Amino acid sequence: MPKDSFYFSILRHPVSMMESTFMFFRTITTFSKFKSLDDFLDNGQDDRSLTHNHVHNTLAFDLGYDNTATADTSGLETIVNKVIAGIEKDFHLILITEYFDESMILLKHALCWSLDDVVSFKINSRANETLTSVTMTTAEKIKKFNILDWRIYQHFNTTFWNKVRSLVGEEEMKLEVSQLKELQAKLSNTCLEGGQAVNAKENAWQTESVCGVVPGETAHRGARERRVSRFKAAMHLSLPGIPILCCAQRLRCNSFEACVASRLHPSSSWFRLYAGINALNPDTGKI
Template sequence: MMSKRTVHCSNVPHLKIATAVLIVTGTILMILQIWCSKVPDRSENRTNLRKMLLNKGRGSCQPKRNIFFLKTHKTASSTIMNILLRYGEFNNLTFALPVRFTYYFYPKHFSASYVDSFSEKGNKNFNIMCHHMRFRFTEVQKVMANDTFYFTILRNPISLMESSFSYFKDKGPFAKAKNLEDFLTNTSTYYDVKMNKSHLAKNLMTFDLGFDPNGLDTIKNAKSTQGTIDRIFKLVLIMEYFDESLILLKNALCWSFDDILSFPLNRRSNTTKKALTLQTQEKVKRWNSLDWQLYIYFNNSFWKHVKKFGRERMQREVRILQMKRAEAGKKCLQGGVSPSHLKGTQFGITTILGYNLKPGITTNKPLCHRLIIPEVQYSNLVRFKQKRKQTQIHYYKARA
């Protein structure tokens, strides 16, 4: 009996180990069963893993795919547009393109019917909208998804007015003025709200945003306009702080530095720029008082965003962006393009600068090309690729 008890007691540790193994094994099997029931498709696992790797370093955020950019005039908006066109093309996104040309029947207020392939009965399948329009939020909502990220860009009205006069001086109220000083001194002679292209000559940003450029210049009206824009647009960039603006945009969209890489596009030659006297600058501010109030408000708002982002962090990230731009310039660029080579790709009569690609580029050639392509040509390229994609989809549906 003693020997049997001894044998029985000596097996107790082994029984405990065996029991523990069975419990652990059962637990693992149960976890695997739950996991498999939640993830029935291995290809989905691979896709999720790829997304995790691509988003490494972005924290918990996911890159935004539904984006609306109000492309205001003469505000470096062509450079922003290039960034959006490139991101959409490289990520196989769908653009809400104008039915014709590269603008939505501007200067008319925007209508959803101005979008190519838009249907009232169809789903909101567009990801990016970024061509010139006179903004009308209720119509844009018909086209873009509910989770769309809205942003725009503003510029100091003083430099904007100087640029607009140089660019549009053969149009509308500017056409008969000797120079900008002459126009501002004699606005009652040159400006008529009913005149064709009168919108180019007064409160241009206010007009692009969909408001009346000849509206009342009152505190109440200014606050109402600012409040409306604040509610719709999650971010308002400032042209004078372009690199800081790109960093805020990168952060808001959960993008990478490569996504916001750019060279200045549709930029004037320095020979066409005119220095304005202090007296002329004051006249510009009074004539464009609605734009001036907008600029002051959203410039302050911009720096609140920077403060929240962190000034030291902003300085670091701006340096990284500038370094990446310089590296891309060394890899891609060789000198500038003669203005005559850009004829037919831009509007206006002032001298516009462009770029030449380095000959013999083998690596990153598509990226280099996209970085310098003018907006008209890039829009046509995107339209062609999108039409081809739609044709292929219709073809395979017909065969199915």
């Protein structure tokens, strides 16, 4: 990568991520023999679960660190400090999933972008019937089980809001989030059937995807969007190894804003920006 590349990632709260991961991966061996998340947290901590990248300290693992640390690990504070220092060295900005709109505004300011550059919407979202409530007791168990993730999240949630205050300002943030929501609603009404995301189907990947308008070249210099009959994707949010999905099948016409969504698994912590060009058949919606 060029020396002036800007690196950023996004973190999800370890409690909601653990609940989502358990529901999504409950058929894997590590989870399958347990009746509930509490049952696993009470009885499922063994060598297999403590080393599984989808089960234990997923944030740390995805960011490139050993995920085996527990609340009882000797020298835990040293490990936590080393991991946090490493992340701060590798990334210019860490965003927070629970404040996605605020994260986009902060990213906008960090990269000197416009609001149009960070507009997005969900393609599909987790079905309501798959959601389970997490009690305070269970939440504390999760924080202890994923102690490294919890400490990482606490630290970068704090730095996130510090950067909001220093780079944007709280009042300006509220204003720009409101403006962003208006643009999101307009884009959703333009691109999505019914103007809203659809529930992920049962037994399908319970994913949340986002789609955004991509600035690009047009026949008229200075225009911010290009419309093409054959899809030319130029920007997407992605995870390594996660298949890319195109939002073309949700669009109303064959000539549309260049936008693409990638499949983001609920337990994923990486948020990476790529640029590329893909050709899509507008009649089939397939690459």
